Amino acid sequence: MKKVFAIILTLAIMTTVFASCAVAEEKVTLTFWNGFTSTDGDVLKEIVQRYNETNDKGVTIEMDVMPWDTFNEKLPAAIAANQAPDFVLCSTGYYPSYVKAGSFQDTSDYYERPTVNKDDFDANVVEGLRYDDLIVGIPMQLVSHYLFWDKDLFAAAGLDPEQPPTSFDEIKEFAAKLTNPSQNQYGWLIPVDSNVVAQYTMFAFGGNYTDETGTVSMLNSPENVAAFEWMYDVYANMKASPTDSDDNTYISGQLGMFINGPWIINGLRDNEINFGVTSVPAQPGQEKQATIIPVGFSIPKTTSPEHKELVYDFVEYWNSAEICTEWTQRCGTPAYLKSAQENFKDDPITLALSEPLSYGTVALKKTGVSPVARESLYPALEEVFAGADIQTTLDKYNEVAQGVLDSLLK
């Protein structure tokens, strides 16, 4: 009797399990990985949630957010093991190794969809996601870097709060006035573990990491030597930059001017800092330069054609004027859709953020900035700031940088 009861019970459980499977099959779940762990991730989650509730195809997007480092450790292995998500967000700096390994599908067919208007996208952004014949992703966000200044500190130092510096000479001049070591207040910030400020200083003097092909290191060029001399002067002679910094330094209210991305804006607002933002200037006689960092929707090679189409549906939803406007408003990144840019005609901050889009380029597109910067730029900065001879140091690290470039381009 007991046995019969057990069999009936087992059958009953199994029927329920299979029945629920059958119901679940009607709905499609798309998996989605990205590294938006900050406050912008909450906005992204909200928009995905809204799509899940409103789309008419029964698609549920399951989003998995992890720090970018973790993302870059997990994704290649997941693709190799055929366990990859249906789509991901990838940032420009990370693309080269994925492109080299052939991890992502071509997405040029997205723009062939009848409902997609390619002309609405900023051409520079679409181009930023192209590697030779491969369109590796569809724009999701675009960021660049800007010069921020603290209007209250400007006023206190006797500077015009509405007049940001227009050259690196002026930055130096203003930084001297804004620095007050006894108050732990600084005019400028040059971190030695980030490429951004050093890179924009090199740009301002007409320098760059490499030549135009992106394959020959130019770290020891006369322009870059001039840039390093400028940085040494500000950092070591004027002591106008704090020697260590983290994200809190920017929003501590102790920094007169700095270069950073738009993601810092929410923190500045939360800390009630009266700031202005503008594009990073160049030296007199040099053209303004900037890097742009497009983030793209990319589809691993393991995703099926059916799921790829469903991903495109979501990407289309994302790339509507409505969502692009919302993302720009809430996250402070410049709008890259022309239809969305229309909505920001009277918004000086967003206009300033959009300015570098027209002339910005992707830095070291073929290799990514971070391996080159970590092996050559950071140690060069640290050694120069510690007092090493600039030309000798840059000669040494130019060779290192060339070695890194060669091994990555191999």
Added chain:
Amino acid sequence: MIAAKSSFLKKAFDKDRVGYLFILPSCLIILVFSILPLLASFIIGLTDLDIFLATPNFVGLSNFQRSFADARVWNAFANTFSYVLLTVPIQLIIALVLAYWLYRPTWFNKMCRSVFYAPVLCSFTAIGIMFNLLLNSTVGYIPYVISLFTGRVDALLSDVRYAMPIIVFISIWKSFGKTMIILVAGISDIPATLYEASAIDGANRTRQFFHITLPNLLPTINFTLLTSLIGAFQVFDVVYVTTGGGPLNSTETMVQYIYYRGFSMPYELGYASSMAVELFFVIAVLVLAFKCILERKIKNIY
């Protein structure tokens, strides 16, 4: 059939063999998560595998050759050694002194032991972030307090002179509690009669410590020394969270460098594995040598 089965079961549950069944789960775990990865890293170290796991080429010993010529490997080994030489003895001495002082189970001693043990329970990552904030020259409290005396704000973790000592300090602060608790247990096991007899003979506490506690504690010290030695060689989290190996690679330890090579672009897992194998041999040789010396010493005493 049934007879054969029952005799098999009988054999398996035989008093002499049943013990193996109990350790079977642990053995499986060690096999899957320690021995197989160890063998795998030996093999991967001979290839140019990267994180995309696509068609690795066999490159022989060239990864090892490359590591011998890599200045950062030597630098990382030197940093690891100085870290080990500082943390292991200092931590042990502090733990030993405190254990001897606090081993009696009074209310006050128990409270002190709990307080000293608390950092052991915290995650190293959280502790690292906390110290990062405390030591930051713009927002940190410690540089501010120092500046009240010196009149200038020093960047502590980004100064080549202070970075390593600070990391050593954080590690000791975090882990001496664990050693202390083990030593307290060891001291409690020493028969009280020994102390009583020595007290009658007129020995004071210092004398008792050197002539009774220390010799009787040697097996326990042996154990804590070896485990903390191995742990110290593998130091990673505290460095990763606080300095990331900087400034100027002055705090870059071996595991930090292995991680850096393996898990940042261009993700050279083969090269990283070859260095992991080298580290394995260094630790193995040193620990075995240490074990031999200590065990001989213990044998001489008993």
